Amino acid sequence: MKSRTLAALLSPGLGLIAGPALAAPPALLAHQAPLVLNEASAAWILTSTALVLLMTLPGLALFYGGMVRRKNVLATIAHSTAAMAIVTVLWFIVGYSLSFGSSGEATNGFIGGLQAAFLNGVTPSTAHSLAPGLPEFLWIAYQLTFAIITPALIAGAFAERIKFSASILFFFLWHLIVYAPICHQVWGGGWMGSLGVLDFAGGAVVHVNAGVAGLVAALVLGPRHGHGRDNMAPHNLAFTAIGAGLLLVGWLGFNAGSAWAADGIAAVAAFNTLLAAAAAAVAWTAVEWIDHKKPTLLGLLSGLVAGLVGVTPAAGLVDPKGAFIIGIISGPACYAGAVWLKRALKYDDSLDAFGVHGIGGIVGALLTGVLATAAINPAAAGANLLNQAIGLIAVIAWSAVGTFAILMICKFTTGLRVPKEEEIEGLDYTQHGETIHP
Template identity: 90%
Template sequence: MNRLLAAALALVASLAAVSSASAAPALLAHQAQLALNEASSAWILTSTALVLMMTLPGLALFYGGMVRRKNVIATLAHSTAAFAIVTVLWFVAGYSLSFGSSGVATNGFVGGLQAAFLNGVTPSTAHSLAPGLPEFLWIAYQLTFAIITPALIAGAFAERIKFSASILFFFLWHLLVYAPICHQVWGGGWMGSLGVLDFAGGAVVHVNAGVAGLVAALVLGPRHGFGRDNMAPHNLAFTAIGAGLLLVGWLGFNAGSAWAADGIAGVAAFNTILAAAAAAIGWIVVEWIDHRRPTLLGLLSGLVAGLVGITPAAGLVDPKGAFFIGLISGPACYAGAVWLKRALKYDDSLDAFGLHGVGGIVGALLTGVFATTAINPAAASANLLNQAIGLAAVVAWSGVGTFLILMVCKFTTGLRVPKEEEIEGLDYTQHGETIHQ
């Protein structure tokens, strides 16, 4: 572990040297002179706070309520650690790798290091993708997406992973998986140039995290007692509060991705609410038929399924399209979280793949069906083939990258806690803390 820490410090030092050496007063390739839009800046400031709230406390409570009492603190710690690690990495290199210029004329797979340590960013610069916003604000807003993505993955390996392994995983995964995919779709890379549409993160965030979660669940194996012991959520009230915070925060996630306070932001906001409601209904109908009773957890899961499904399409479809995306996403995610998991017998603890992987895939494909230029001129490039190509690329990059990172963790920190510690609970064995009755 000491060798890993030394290597990480050496990497930071080398990046700092690169940043200092490349410092120059001229604008970087991805930059423009700021032409401030005060209304849009105010909305993105608000959206940044809303999306940050999605991880802390939204996702933390949503996941924390679904685990057993003995693992609540460990689950909350994953979301908190993801926030801390990704924020620092975003400043050091993540932003530059995601939204910096790749230096490749044909649009590469990852950005360069010109903006490492935010070199060249000033109050008067803007990213070329959002010239009306201060670049510092753009950086903060995009950071919130980078934070929640690995935090979502933690739902798949909850209740059995070493905390040290999760720390190393978050570190490597942000640099080697999230940043390249973000660049390829949003930062000037090949998928964006191909015409792959991802309005607010269906592929970059949800499919990326969902596939990584599935790989992690398969590599780690099931929890001890899975399929035999009672692993019911310990506090659905926590989960309901977390889902409510996610719903509100998702308005910043989707409507904020218009990058302006305009009509597209307005339709994205309405589509987000409508799709969540439609998916909750779709999920609960299937659950009622399948289990003979509706559950609060089902309603909450359906709500999140709809939010995930509409994310890639939020500012590209009209409300009719949003309604159908939500109505399809609910049952599809139910099938992924219940029937698929049961059939294949893998232990995705909190359904990271069932909700985010399946919902993101469904939403991304349906974006190619329902996107319309009547809502957004960018929908002109919409087609099912491009969406499928983009999804295949994200699945492959995330799946292979996640597997390799898990192997690094396995042979350095180790992945799973010992059986006795898992049975006792990660709160005490990993953190020395407990939730009192």
């Protein structure tokens, strides 16, 4: 959804307009607007930027790190850290420009241009045309945090068996070939946004995109040695619980921050986020209790994340009743994806990147087309299931094909998997020369 009018970003009560010191530069790039500062909204987005970054480091790092075996904890945490470092550098060089720069075809663009490469033309006086109440540097930083967590989520699918060199190359290429084009197509002025595809905070751009990529990676790499035979239970669910708590808190910046203002839409997005997470946790646990006869902490935490994923595309577009419905459906749907579907098809999505993020994102995106209401957000007036389905098909296809091509490049350059002996010994030591001491 990520498009707000100038009026929506400016509070009449505050009305803090930038003076001569923040005058627009003589020539603006195609995607830019003069900065008309809303200090309250800028303060909220500064906070949200920190919250979303918290989701990756240390949130996702601990969430994933606790779910793997002891011998692979550091290697798994290294994936989140590497994704942050690589994507941040790429975002500065060209990623931001490809994602949010002008493609020259506002109605059917597929990718942005290179006008803002190395942040050329960005000054304290400029704003992105989508958010004229925010300094462009702040907009860049906030959108960067979304670009960081997306490839980090994929790492959950190939954990415990991929070469670190392959993951580095994968993150590099995936950001440029998959993330930036999809981000532009949905949020940056491209054809999906123009069609009316609604994605308030990243159900398609982040979660479906990452989930599908994770499924492709799991299929291409194949299962871990001993999968289905050896004990691969999480080594430390306390780490996972702490990580999930950090994800929950950070998700308020993820969803409520995507209002781009400190306003009523941000408030409803925040409440919807908490409600959907709680509803999905209850629903997942209920299904698990019936299926396995015991409720688990891992199931409760997984359900919490499933609800967060499901409500992401709808957070600022539905009322609390809609958020509750999304949560109640997302929990069992993601349980089915992470447990029953994976078991039936016998693929090894190590940490359920597809089962939770792919399935949850698809469910949430489709339900957005059904439950979005203009009474909450005028942008929901054109919501419909067909547009949402078209957008999902496009994102799934682009992500699947692009990810497969990137994995083939990695396979014939760095190689994909570590040797069997190294996998058995553990990636912490064989890939990084480090271990966790008892």
